[in-house]
Amino acid sequence: xxxLPEVETMRGDLEREIVGCxxxxxxxxxxxxxxxxxxxKLRHRVEGHMxxxxxxxxxxxxxxxxxxxxxxxxxxxxxNIFLRTPSDPxxxxxxxxxxxxxxxxxxxxxxxxxxxxxxxDPAGVAALDARLGPxxxxxxxxxxYLVGQLARxxxxxxxxxxxxxxxxxxxxxxxDEALWAARLHPARRAHTVNQCEATALHAAVVRVVGESIxxxxxxFSDYKDLYGRPGxxxxxxxxxxxxxxxxxxxxxxxxxxxxxxxxSSICPSCQPDPALPVEA
DNA sequence: CGCGAGACCTGATAGC
DNA sequence: TGCTATCAGGTCTCGC
Numbered sequence: 001x002x003x004l005p006e007v008e009t010m011r012g013d014l015e016r017e018i019v020g021c022x023x024x025x026x027x028x029x030x031x032x033x034x035x036x037x038x039x040x041k042l043r044h045r046v047e048g049h050m051x052x053x054x055x056x057x058x059x060x061x062x063x064x065x066x067x068x069x070x071x072x073x074x075x076x077x078x079x080n081i082f083l084r085t086p087s088d089p090x091x092x093x094x095x096x097x098x099x100x101x102x103x104x105x106x107x108x109x110x111x112x113x114x115x116x117x118x119x120x121d122p123a124g125v126a127a128l129d130a131r132l133g134p135x136x137x138x139x140x141x142x143x144x145y146l147v148g149q150l151a152r153x154x155x156x157x158x159x160x161x162x163x164x165x166x167x168x169x170x171x172x173x174x175x176d177e178a179l180w181a182a183r184l185h186p187a188r189r190a191h192t193v194n195q196c197e198a199t200a201l202h203a204a205v206v207r208v209v210g211e212s213i214x215x216x217x218x219x220f221s222d223y224k225d226l227y228g229r230p231g232x233x234x235x236x237x238x239x240x241x242x243x244x245x246x247x248x249x250x251x252x253x254x255x256x257x258x259x260x261x262x263x264s265s266i267c268p269s270c271q272p273d274p275a276l277p278v279e280a
Numbered sequence: 281c282g283c284g285a286g287a288c289c290t291g292a293t294a295g296c
Numbered sequence: 297t298g299c300t301a302t303c304a305g306g307t308c309t310c311g312c
Contacts, residue, residue: 077305221305286310
């Protein structure tokens with residue numbers, strides 16, 4: 001749910017809505033997502049500060065605050081962030097609520113609690129930036145870069161796409177969509193992908209992610225935007241969550257396999273299994 | 281050091 | 297109907 005296009009949609013909406021707003025109160029409703037951070041310290045570093053900017057790095061949302069700290073929010077698998085008014089009913093599975101000076105409330109909700117809430121100083125932001133790979137739509141994510149990464153790794157190509165240190169922001173949905181577009185089986189070993197295939201994969205990643213942002217991301221069940229509305233990209237998915245339906249390219253039924261420990265939707269005809277002998 | 285399995289949680293759903 | 301097993305869009309940690 002919280003892959004790059006969904007987080008970027010959230011970033012843009014938040015930027016329009018809350019930049020320039022002061023946080024009156026920060027309510028930590030559950031501490032699970034704080035890790036080792038002290039909830040009172042977090043509260044004090046947020047309360048009274050104004051949101052100066054809303055950034056994103058990979059799947060992390062970064063709210064810049066006056067005073068130099070940054071509130072980091074990660075939505076894990078099922079986390080949602082809603083902008084509410086005081087008259088709205090309470091949200092279940094609330095973890096953090098920020099009350100803004102104008103009365104609106106930013107609420108982070110997550111029943112599963114796989115997300116993350118942290119306050120970072122500038123060094124913390126730099127450390128986060130350093131451990132993540134390039135943004136798929138940024139200048140550093142070139143075809144040559146991906147060719148190089150694939151060439152010196154033995155992991156499955158699917159695992160490589162999901163590795164945030166290789167490229168930041170891809171998750172299961174867009175990884176599967178990109179692999180299908182590039183006609184690559186997810187269980188191919190990275191170093192067996194040739195330069196031509198890697199170039200196609202690079203183009204597919206850029207296109208799949210880029211096209212999904214203006215559609216405001218992909219919703220199946222959990223993911224909602226800041227206003228509680230679903231994203232519009234699900235109708236454009238070619239393989240993900242389409243098991244049994246015909247491949248849009250060749251008509252063969254889409255299959256669900258397991259690769260790199262994750263469910264992976266593939267077309268068995270367009271994305272031949274590297275473990276099987278090639279048909280004569 | 282790179283890789284893959286398992287762990288972390290709760291809820292929805294499929295199957296019996 | 298109701299129980300159980302399985303699976304879920306992410307990431308970290310731990311062995312090998």
